[in-house]
Amino acid sequence: MRVGIFGGGQLAQMLVQAAISLGVEIVICERVPDSPAARYTQHTVVGPWEDEAVLAAFARRCDVVTLENEFIDAHLLRRVEELGTPVWPSPATVAVVQDKLWQKERLVVAGLAVPPFRAVDGPDDVLAAAQAFGWPLVLKTRRNGYDGYGNATLRGPADVVPAWERLTRGGSPLLVEAWVPFTRELAVMVARRRDGTTAVYPVVETVQQNHICHVVYAPAAIAPDTAITATELAVAAIQAVDGVGIFGVELFALADGHVLINELAPRPHNSGHYTIEACATSQFEQHLRAVLGWPLGATTMRAPAAVMVNLLGQRNAPINTDAIVAALDVPGAHMHFYGKRDERVGRKMGHVTALGATLRDAEAIARRAAGLVAMPV
Amino acid sequence: MRVGIFGGGQLAQMLVQAAISLGVEIVICERVPDSPAARYTQHTVVGPWEDEAVLAAFARRCDVVTLENEFIDAHLLRRVEELGTPVWPSPATVAVVQDKLWQKERLVVAGLAVPPFRAVDGPDDVLAAAQAFGWPLVLKTRRNGYDGYGNATLRGPADVVPAWERLTRGGSPLLVEAWVPFTRELAVMVARRRDGTTAVYPVVETVQQNHICHVVYAPAAIAPDTAITATELAVAAIQAVDGVGIFGVELFALADGHVLINELAPRPHNSGHYTIEACATSQFEQHLRAVLGWPLGATTMRAPAAVMVNLLGQRNAPINTDAIVAALDVPGAHMHFYGKRDERVGRKMGHVTALGATLRDAEAIARRAAGLVAMPV
Numbered sequence: 001m002r003v004g005i006f007g008g009g010q011l012a013q014m015l016v017q018a019a020i021s022l023g024v025e026i027v028i029c030e031r032v033p034d035s036p037a038a039r040y041t042q043h044t045v046v047g048p049w050e051d052e053a054v055l056a057a058f059a060r061r062c063d064v065v066t067l068e069n070e071f072i073d074a075h076l077l078r079r080v081e082e083l084g085t086p087v088w089p090s091p092a093t094v095a096v097v098q099d100k101l102w103q104k105e106r107l108v109v110a111g112l113a114v115p116p117f118r119a120v121d122g123p124d125d126v127l128a129a130a131q132a133f134g135w136p137l138v139l140k141t142r143r144n145g146y147d148g149y150g151n152a153t154l155r156g157p158a159d160v161v162p163a164w165e166r167l168t169r170g171g172s173p174l175l176v177e178a179w180v181p182f183t184r185e186l187a188v189m190v191a192r193r194r195d196g197t198t199a200v201y202p203v204v205e206t207v208q209q210n211h212i213c214h215v216v217y218a219p220a221a222i223a224p225d226t227a228i229t230a231t232e233l234a235v236a237a238i239q240a241v242d243g244v245g246i247f248g249v250e251l252f253a254l255a256d257g258h259v260l261i262n263e264l265a266p267r268p269h270n271s272g273h274y275t276i277e278a279c280a281t282s283q284f285e286q287h288l289r290a291v292l293g294w295p296l297g298a299t300t301m302r303a304p305a306a307v308m309v310n311l312l313g314q315r316n317a318p319i320n321t322d323a324i325v326a327a328l329d330v331p332g333a334h335m336h337f338y339g340k341r342d343e344r345v346g347r348k349m350g351h352v353t354a355l356g357a358t359l360r361d362a363e364a365i366a367r368r369a370a371g372l373v374a375m376p377v
Numbered sequence: 378m379r380v381g382i383f384g385g386g387q388l389a390q391m392l393v394q395a396a397i398s399l400g401v402e403i404v405i406c407e408r409v410p411d412s413p414a415a416r417y418t419q420h421t422v423v424g425p426w427e428d429e430a431v432l433a434a435f436a437r438r439c440d441v442v443t444l445e446n447e448f449i450d451a452h453l454l455r456r457v458e459e460l461g462t463p464v465w466p467s468p469a470t471v472a473v474v475q476d477k478l479w480q481k482e483r484l485v486v487a488g489l490a491v492p493p494f495r496a497v498d499g500p501d502d503v504l505a506a507a508q509a510f511g512w513p514l515v516l517k518t519r520r521n522g523y524d525g526y527g528n529a530t531l532r533g534p535a536d537v538v539p540a541w542e543r544l545t546r547g548g549s550p551l552l553v554e555a556w557v558p559f560t561r562e563l564a565v566m567v568a569r570r571r572d573g574t575t576a577v578y579p580v581v582e583t584v585q586q587n588h589i590c591h592v593v594y595a596p597a598a599i600a601p602d603t604a605i606t607a608t609e610l611a612v613a614a615i616q617a618v619d620g621v622g623i624f625g626v627e628l629f630a631l632a633d634g635h636v637l638i639n640e641l642a643p644r645p646h647n648s649g650h651y652t653i654e655a656c657a658t659s660q661f662e663q664h665l666r667a668v669l670g671w672p673l674g675a676t677t678m679r680a681p682a683a684v685m686v687n688l689l690g691q692r693n694a695p696i697n698t699d700a701i702v703a704a705l706d707v708p709g710a711h712m713h714f715y716g717k718r719d720e721r722v723g724r725k726m727g728h729v730t731a732l733g734a735t736l737r738d739a740e741a742i743a744r745r746a747a748g749l750v751a752m753p754v
Contacts (some may be wrong), residue, residue, distance in 0.1 A: 013397060014397070016417065017394055020394045020417055021394070021712065021713045021714070022705075022712070022714060023715060023716035025716070032627065034419075038419060038420060039418070040417050041418075041420050042416050042417070042418065042421065043416075044419065114556030202378035270620065270643050274649075280709055284501050289705060294707045295702065297705065297708070298708040298709060300708075302732070303679070321378065325671050328399075328674065331657065331670035331674070331675040331677075332675060335398065336398045337398070337399060338400060339401075339519050340551065355679070
């Protein structure tokens, strides 16, 4: 069985790792050779996704096609289907999810709680939204935003025009959201098959640093009612978009116990990396099972607590192997290095997961290892 | 960092899986294309190992070279070293371990307990050995034996000539060993670096079926003293052969509490597959750490008990994907399918590992899943 993946980054790389256990081969379709995932498969199609010959070569080599990021035009996914290869999540799901306006509209129609939002066509629309929502506001690109690229928090009218100019550079239309006074950011991974069967992972807490996921606590130290609400919202959201595959659902927990959906990701998600060691089935294996229509695996945790810390680049330079090696000396630290050739400030270079009897125990191990990787040379 | 592996079977495949987390790339050197491991790397050198051009191309692409089976002439490993690429375990270690006579002689010199053995040059030597050791005897090829290929148990004089004729067909000289009335077969994985640092995994019990490893119980349900003896013997054995990398040490436990060394394997070993899910560091990651001179990882178990069951081919036919998929529905069963294109009777097609509070719990899960894979089509 061969699964094709649009994209060759670390998410595709970890999908390859999971595929090995399943006897599933992976075909990577990426614009450039030597992507992190392409190093671990004999099947690679290199070229622009918009090139019909590239799409045809890719579709021909795969039994099913999926993606590791949502920044692909849905019409290209539809073209793969026309060429005879199924695509999961479906092009229709990706089209809805990749547009943050459409995504939120779909969630609202399904009766799910999201922060107030509206489409904006110019700075005046943003100022008008501020009348309704109050300051601060969050201005976002509808498409192609990730890790804070494509986001701006507006604290008052003076922030509007600079943010507008910066965010519209990529050509995507924008939307604006009310700023939510959340007490915690939560995330839930949900896997769903085309027959509607779902498997849900524990609710985790994510802590961002400069809009980039930095630490994940599994399970989140929240009230049971909040966990139930978050889980129900997450499953309902993936049903609402008719998702097939694994999805990351980011949520806001408010002081009053309410939970709102922030964003969906139609793919493995940084907040689910902990599942590799901490759960009976990793999010990556689960994604492959889901898109192949195979039985979903158990999502139970194998330890009371797990903490994941992202290894974010500290400087712009070729990767420092010595710093990587030092971190291997921390017992219980599960290191993941993505093999990126160059370190860049803020770039996700890898992650470390530790299990423990408590979140505090696990965090101490993970942070110690992460600290050794980040040490100056 | 690039590690080269002579051989592209399932052991190399699981080394690739471990390498992904370490950001290490793997180069597979195999006689044929499309080996199980070669499917998961962009670096493959295909051709006979004896071909100087193949060796040179392989050595040039690797920072260090290792092996997934010991059936390679040590002079080829020396040639790779001459070409400037280090080889671990060293050619000298492989030369000693791959010859069961030399291996045993080395262990005896180190003062370690092995069953009585002697070299034999013809059927008369076997009969003479029977005078000394009594019946039954075990006749073995000194080189290239595995999974019972290259072994014969002789119950009396009438068995000698047929066994001699069968075993000498491969061209390897033979040795004969006293048959040991063991109560259990044990195994210990030992990792060792060139600086002599070692990491030792728990003692496990292995149960063979037709000379093929069938079930592994981790940890072995044995007296603490027996476990200590087995562990000490295993470490001393790897020191005796100056081993670098991961080694499998097979042992016999006798009714009186004595433990004897059966055989060494200079590579990841079937009895260590359980470490993928059950230990803080898998035998595969540990091997890469050891041959790279990186810190060895913790070997502690993550659960009280683990059981691994091999998935052995039941018939001669193309692989049956439906049977594989059925086994994925067993919660807690960690399935590993090696992606072999054809099933053959007795062939190792994959394995399943389950963790549990007790060996009995884990075994029930693993056997249930294995039973689903083996079901008739």
